[in-house]
Amino acid sequence: MSAKGLFVTLRQAAPIPLDCSLQCAPGELTALVGPSGSGKSTVLRCIAGLHRPQQGHVACAGAAWLDTEKDLVLPPQQRRVGMMFQNYSLLPHLTAAGNVALGLEHLPAQKRSEKAREWLARVHLHGLEQRRPEQLSGGQQQRVALARALAREPQVLLLDEPFSAVDQVTRRKLQQELARLRRELEIPIVLVTHDLDEARILADRMVLLHRGTSLQSGRPEEVMTRPANAAIAHLVGLNNLFAGRIVAHNAEGMTILESLGLRLEVARDHGFTPGDKVSWVIPPEGILLHRRDHPSRGETENPVTGRVVDCIALGPYTQIVLRPDGGELPLTFSVPTHAAQRNQIAAGATARVTLLAQAIHLMPQGEPQ
Amino acid sequence: MDWPALALSLKLAVATTLLLLPLAVLLARPLAWSSFIGKGLVEALVTLPLVLPPTVLGFYLLLAMGGNSALGHAWHALTGRALVFSFDGLLLASLIFNLPFAVQPIQRAFDAIPRKAREAAWCCGLSSWRTLWQVELPLAWPGLLSAIVLTFAHTLGEFGVVLMVGGNIEGETRTVAISIYDRVQSFDESGAATMSALLVAISFAAITALNLLTRRIGSTDRAAGHER
Structure with a gap:
């Protein structure tokens, strides 16, 4: 400057x-x-x-x-x-x-x-x-x-x-x-x-x-x-905020994070080492809904299955709240409303999503909400 | 009809208004915008002439301006004239007993100017002095107008303080109000009636003019959709 x-x-x-x-x-x-x-x-x-x-x-x-x-x-x-x-x-x-x-x-x-x-x-x-x-x-x-x-x-x-x-x-x-x-x-x-x-x-x-x-x-x-x-x-409105623990670094250059009863792969651009307790967030745009009829590529990346607990249409986008199986805390994300309809997303339905490894962001442990 | 008395009254009213207006602006601005120790006291002192009997105010002014007082001495040393029973003293007394009539409307008007209006002027590079002329006074204009008319009309009609401080010297301190009193004392009822009617007419005209002007300012503001 x-x-x-x-x-x-x-x-x-x-x-x-x-x-x-x-x-x-x-x-x-x-x-x-x-x-x-x-x-x-x-x-x-x-x-x-x-x-x-x-x-x-x-x-x-x-x-x-x-x-x-x-x-x-x-x-x-x-x-x-x-x-x-x-x-x-x-x-x-x-x-x-x-x-x-x-x-x-x-x-x-x-x-x-x-x-x-x-x-x-x-x-x-x-x-x-x-x-x-x-x-x-x-x-x-x-x-x-x-x-x-x-x-x-x-x-x-x-x-x-x-x-x-x-x-x-x-x-x-x-x-x-x-x-x-x-x-x-x-x-x-x-x-x-x-x-x-x-x-x-x-x-x-x-x-x-x-x-x-x-x-x-x-x-x-x-x-x-x-x-x-x-x-x-x-403060910046990231609601998908959770606590977890670093388990390992794997051979593909990914970090394994254990959280919500899941093992998640995280891109390795952080300074944490196995054993560290962390907080992590994922922005809504880092969560992708799998298509029901024809599963797409990328579905092996951090797949999470859960039950839709809430589904609110907000004009062109629909906000979905998903409770992962075996997990307590819900994930919130948005999909285009037509995509929600095509995939028959409604409260009580089962859905599968991917958490993009690049989108998961690790932070020092703080109070998760 | 005592023309010299009317002329003196008008001279006193004009001089008081002209001198008091800048003083009142100077006093009203900090009263409206700043908080300082003793502000309540200053406000009370400014209001005091409104409630004191004119004879009480006149008595203290007489003491303060008398030949034995510091002020009287200083004035005599400076000008060679006495303060009491002179036009100078009358003017000084007039400035003091008109304080609330000039300061209060101006203070209220300054109070109503949003702080950000002044700040916007400063951020445009206007000095405090130019901000006063280009922003504050135009916005406080209705208050200034009230102060002018009230001071003018009140000075014309003041009796008690004038009598106490100025006495009744023709061409020097005998105002219309004193002259009317004189006529009544000497059973010249028609003289008293003429002058009284004239005083009523002047005061009435002044207040009416004020109301019309203020309403016109108000209506142009309203026409422009602006609420003051």
């Missing part, structure tokens, strides 16, 4: 406990993800200079913005941040163009209105310059807020739950626009969201925050399928 990016470390005990670090390279989008009240917005406020943590260091584009050890705290005005607030915080007494012009204070007065029009056109709001925020739809307000944030030509773009106040259709559209826009932006972007899917769609890197502590960071795919421990597995 170049020194041009954003570097943040924060620590405080009160009012909200924080122990967080994150980095974001220019052109990269880092999602700060966590449940409500996990301190995501506070981290963003610390970067913007709206909150002063007890201890911390914030540097951006090679300059220090906050260094509590040196008693250096730049005010927001000197930080060149583009901040998009949750609910946008547009100023009700100003027009769309007036709001954007607020971010153009660095230009001479006569150039501001022309530049504001340009920015509004860039976010597809041409012709709405003279509207007040109340005369704009939620999606349009969001665009004005984005234009205002970018108008300052910031060194970092901070987005606080930018899509939470719009309907789902608008949200998808705005997300696509952000994905497109960010290719043109050569600055770090930090997105705060509680939506794991949103982070997965948009982010290059994801930082998982819980009670003010950054638990894990990495590619979203990695954090969400390879959590560092059982607590993180819970």
Whole structure:
């Protein structure tokens, strides 16, 4: 990572406990993800200079913005941040163009209105310059807020739950626009969201925050399928979380895991040795349903037979809960609804699945649920 | 009709309003947004002129501004004039007894400005000073308007404090309210009636204008679907 990016470390005990670090390279989008009240917005406020943590260091584009050890705290005005607030915080007494012009204070007065029009056109709001925020739809307000944030030509773009106040259709559209826009932006972007899917769609890197502590960071795919421990597995919604024991490494380069009364093969990219007690997870997409009529290849890979205890159709996908024979804890996974119907999956039916060896992820032993 | 008294009253009202408005903004902002030790005390002091009898307030002001007081001395050394029984003293007293009428509406208006509106301005690079002019004052405008009209109308009508601090010196401290009292004392009922009617008319016009203006601001906000 170049020194041009954003570097943040924060620590405080009160009012909200924080122990967080994150980095974001220019052109990269880092999602700060966590449940409500996990301190995501506070981290963003610390970067913007709206909150002063007890201890911390914030540097951006090679300059220090906050260094509590040196008693250096730049005010927001000197930080060149583009901040998009949750609910946008547009100023009700100003027009769309007036709001954007607020971010153009660095230009001479006569150039501001022309530049504001340009920015509004860039976010597809041409012709709405003279509207007040109340005369704009939620999606349009969001665009004005984005234009205002970018108008300052910031060194970092901070987005606080930018899509939470719009309907789902608008949200998808705005997300696509952000994905497109960010290719043109050569600055770090930090997105705060509680939506794991949103982070997965948009982010290059994801930082998982819980009670003010950054638990894990990495590619979203990695954090969400390879959590560092059982607590993180819970936070990213991995419900297939179990306890087990490493039995052996076999000659084919696989590890044998004993769990749920089964012996499972696990791909060997972990540091555990036989005898270790572990927790393990498997994401729903790592569980494949065998076809009833014509058993397919791969069915020798960790085959598990069990009884369907629950079967819920959720539109195009059906969620199946399977209790393995001889096992206590159920496996949850999804299949396309037509596949569930074709295989006559219903509560009480017997079904066979494969647990993909590559998808099983081992972690140090924690409390399984 | 005592025109010099009316002119003096108007001069006092305009001067009070112009001087008090920035002071009230300065005072109301921290009262609305900050918590500090002694905030309750400051709020109580600001409200006090609202409930004290004007004679009590006038009595203490008289003591505080008298020739033997530190303030009276300092003022005399600075300007060569006395504070009591002068326009200067009257103006100072007027600033004090109008405090609640100016501070309270402005404080309520600042209170209603969302914190994030100011933060958005700061994040756009606006200094605190520009944020005040471009964001806070426009949003607090109805409160400022209330403060202006209430201060103006209240100054025109104040009697007790004026009499205690200013006395009844023509062209210096004799306001319309004092003049009306004078006329009644000297059985000039028609003079008193004319001036009283004029005072009622001015005050009524001021309050009506305030209501209309505030309603217009409110209705443009509502038309725009904005709830303040």
